[in-house]
Amino acid sequence: MMQLRHPLPARIFHWTLAPLAITLVATGLYLTNPPYHGSPRTARKLHSLAGFLFTGGFVARLYYAALRREWRLILPERHDLKKLPSFARYHLYLTDKKPQFRKYNIGQKFLYTFWPLEAIFALPLGFFLYAPHTFSRPVKWLGGLARIRQLLYSLTLLTAATMAGHIYLALTDSVGKLKSIFTGYYKQGT
Template identity: 40%
Template sequence: MKLLVHPLPVRICHWTLAAAVTVLLLTGLYLNSPAETIQLKAGLVRKLHSFCGAILIANLTVQIYYYFLTAKWPEILFLRRDFANLPSLARYLLFITDGMPNYGRYNPGQKLLYSAWLLGILCAAATGAALFFPSDAIGFQRLLGGLNAIRLMHFSVALLFAASIPVHLYLVFTESPARLQSMFTGYVNSEPAAGLTEFTTGLPPAPPEDEPHR
């Protein structure tokens, strides 16, 4: 039985995000500390960095439009009800309990990470624009304490993404191979566990506020 887990728009946005963030991290690292063994034109690297930044912002815009258009934004954003499920997720990730509880399309750890990425991209977009057009962002510079403070914020967001990628991969690989496969094909090929069939029709059922997963 094939079950649609990740529709085509979700997969396209996911891999666009992955490619854009990878290039942004590499080019940003080079611009911050040029490697002596790799000689590249700083202007070209800066243009590539800016181009991928624009792609990242456009990709985020498409994602926001998609999730609100389909009313599926509660599936990916970390909500108040997800706090109750963090202990059960932690017990599973620390191998205290067997079997991942059914949280719906994404577990609370993934949702927390995606929500942090949303804020990170918005912060990187604002600080990146201020760094790219410094003469047009005088007021913004004064608000945040100058260009050095903005540069530090921009660098901090890059560190957030660099540090969170291994966390994302860990959360992915601790789930079933079928769920990992679905980010390439869109489907899981194995018989779905109880509660997964709602992926094709709408939102996954949320646990009651006073009944967290055990």
């Protein structure tokens, strides 16, 4: 039986935000250590544009999730936490028994919970770097521009790692669930 797993707006948000997130990570890492030849000006403009587009899309995605009351599907619940050891054993290839979850497994729920929290922290830091004179007080309070760059670099590495984790969890689940992010529909048992 086919069931709708990802409505069209959710898929549009996913496939809009994903390349923007990849662009932010790539340009962020490039800007941290640009090559000696050429100017990082284009990368900075692309990074800023992707940042503004991502922020708008991310806020819209959170609003859409709130309208659909999706929070209970993406926040880790007590019964999910009880399955964490069996989830870890399965993904560390210590057992063949795959634990069953509702729509998302505990790893996905941790990622989906982490990303908004990370954004709440990272977005202001990005704006502080974008307009340091406008935000001179918080820049000074956080230890200056160099310290803010260090914080954002650490967040960028963490984001890259969690994106890899997201892709891993998507690829190691079922083919049907993987297809559903493209088609929207999931056939039980695939």
